[in-house]
Amino acid sequence: MTAWILLAAAAVGLALWGGRHTRDAAGFFAASRTAGPVLAGLGGTAAGLSAFVFIGGPGLFASIGVASLWIILSAPLTGALQCWAVGEPIVRLVKSRKTLTVPGIVAARYGEGAPRGLAAAAVVAGGVAMLAVQVKGVAVTAGVLLGGGGWGIAAGLLAATTLYTAAGGMRAGLLAEALQGLLMAGSALILAGFALARAGGPGAALATLHQLKPALLDPWNGIGPSTALGWFLLFGLGTCAQPHYLQKFLLVRNERTLRWMPLVMTGGLMAVLTVWIGVGLGGTALLARGALKIGTPDQLAPALLRSLSPTLLVLAVVAVAAAVMSTAATLLNLVAAAVTRDAPLAMGRTPGDGLALPRLATVGAAAVALSLAAASGRQVALLGVLGWGTFTAALLPVVLLGLNWNGAARRGAVAAMIAGPLVQLSLEALHHAGHATSFEPGLTGAAVGTLVLVGLSRWPQPALAVTEEPA
Amino acid sequence: MISRMNRSALLAMLLSLLWLAGAAMDSFHLLAAVAVLGLLSPACWALARRSVPQARFLAAGLAATGVAMGGFLLFLRLPASRGARGFAVEIAILAAGAAVIPLLYAATFSGDVRDGP
Numbered sequence: 001m002t003a004w005i006l007l008a009a010a011a012v013g014l015a016l017w018g019g020r021h022t023r024d025a026a027g028f029f030a031a032s033r034t035a036g037p038v039l040a041g042l043g044g045t046a047a048g049l050s051a052f053v054f055i056g057g058p059g060l061f062a063s064i065g066v067a068s069l070w071i072i073l074s075a076p077l078t079g080a081l082q083c084w085a086v087g088e089p090i091v092r093l094v095k096s097r098k099t100l101t102v103p104g105i106v107a108a109r110y111g112e113g114a115p116r117g118l119a120a121a122a123v124v125a126g127g128v129a130m131l132a133v134q135v136k137g138v139a140v141t142a143g144v145l146l147g148g149g150g151w152g153i154a155a156g157l158l159a160a161t162t163l164y165t166a167a168g169g170m171r172a173g174l175l176a177e178a179l180q181g182l183l184m185a186g187s188a189l190i191l192a193g194f195a196l197a198r199a200g201g202p203g204a205a206l207a208t209l210h211q212l213k214p215a216l217l218d219p220w221n222g223i224g225p226s227t228a229l230g231w232f233l234l235f236g237l238g239t240c241a242q243p244h245y246l247q248k249f250l251l252v253r254n255e256r257t258l259r260w261m262p263l264v265m266t267g268g269l270m271a272v273l274t275v276w277i278g279v280g281l282g283g284t285a286l287l288a289r290g291a292l293k294i295g296t297p298d299q300l301a302p303a304l305l306r307s308l309s310p311t312l313l314v315l316a317v318v319a320v321a322a323a324v325m326s327t328a329a330t331l332l333n334l335v336a337a338a339v340t341r342d343a344p345l346a347m348g349r350t351p352g353d354g355l356a357l358p359r360l361a362t363v364g365a366a367a368v369a370l371s372l373a374a375a376s377g378r379q380v381a382l383l384g385v386l387g388w389g390t391f392t393a394a395l396l397p398v399v400l401l402g403l404n405w406n407g408a409a410r411r412g413a414v415a416a417m418i419a420g421p422l423v424q425l426s427l428e429a430l431h432h433a434g435h436a437t438s439f440e441p442g443l444t445g446a447a448v449g450t451l452v453l454v455g456l457s458r459w460p461q462p463a464l465a466v467t468e469e470p471a
Numbered sequence: 472m473i474s475r476m477n478r479s480a481l482l483a484m485l486l487s488l489l490w491l492a493g494a495a496m497d498s499f500h501l502l503a504a505v506a507v508l509g510l511l512s513p514a515c516w517a518l519a520r521r522s523v524p525q526a527r528f529l530a531a532g533l534a535a536t537g538v539a540m541g542g543f544l545l546f547l548r549l550p551a552s553r554g555a556r557g558f559a560v561e562i563a564i565l566a567a568g569a570a571v572i573p574l575l576y577a578a579t580f581s582g583d584v585r586d587g588p
Contacts, residue, residue, distance in 0.1 A: 076565055076569040076572050077572055202558060225502055229499075229503060233506050259576075259577050260573075266573045408480070439494045440494070446487075447487035450483050450486075454481075
């Protein structure tokens, strides 16, 4: 009860502060472009890392062992890659176009209308799926930790996040995310250390797996080379197409902010990922020895944390809450921007004045995500891959290639944003129906989208006229 | 004549085709080549722009990532008595990459965001 009162007080306080300092669309969607490298870097890492890492990661480790690490193997490179490959061109576009949203980046590159509309549709579809991951992740965790009531807690956390995000937009959201990122990094290091110590250290844990579950030490275990290398690329190059990462480049103060952003992003990322390796390895070893009992893989992290001390249990719950809230805040804002700003602009209309509609859309996005999470029976990690894959299939070719190649044309971009998700969702549906293929859906969608983009583009292309977005 | 910029597009198209072919044949070698080249392609773009310092940083990033990938496949094949040490080395490679790559980016950052489309 005390924790709920503290959370409610913090959310109300942040909502009041954010509401007072957020007066226009630039403040609501782009935090008035005031972020320095620490705020933007920590915020970007916190928004990108979520229940997927704290719950889905260790759960995936329990299912397939070290093969799950293919998802995080590119982590040292991704921060610098993002800043170089997409951050720098985006900052340049922001300077000339005053772009406020991720679909706005696509519109600035390919023109208004269909490009902005399709990008907005991808943001809404992928954003709601990823929001559902956050809700389901915390529901599973809280349910196992407290023996029930997980959905009530998940709804409470989402309501608190919605409150300050609806009131203060990214002005409030970014500040909260940076603090939550610090909390997640510190907690992950502590939890990973204790989990490995409980299993007798990394050496003992690995020896247990080698003796009792040797298949879990096979780098291809249960997935094969296609999926493993697909994950490696999906989460390596795919970071350049995730709106919750791209959005942070819209919030930075100036181009010099980019210089130190990778250091902050990568440092935070690596610290938080220790929970995947530490809790995954330690927990799986304990599971193999029979020291832990779980019903589904997603219950590994909660079950292990419940067996630790009450203090660590509280720390784990706070870290998971921070992870969920930080990602949810950015996704809520992205979906609200796509619905209230990008959709009207794509149809040739001027977005409405004031912040009433964006605030209402923020609340609506939260309600839809809660319903989707309750209805979905998929494992948390796989639901996360679905959202990430949709963004990759729809946006990777038009953003990564489009921002670095003059020849990318509007008709190619429009066709790529239709073909990519179509292929990805078709493959996902096939997988869901039990017809497994060796094609990783998100990456295959992006590959097809790239072929379509290049194939339908005519080079050289005339440069687009530079016009500013309406305020 | 194909310009430097259009070579980047052709590389992206080639990688996409190779990826689809590799996935269709479930060929480890083809897919591994795409995985390495996929992360190499930004370095190729940097070279196409004659931005040698940044190409160097991206190549270093690729090398660190490639070593991490190779190490991952190699060390986990070791017997259990050496597996823990191999795993520790693998984690150390990842940590070293995480420390060095962002510093290389900062060292080669000019402050003028580059031109683009």
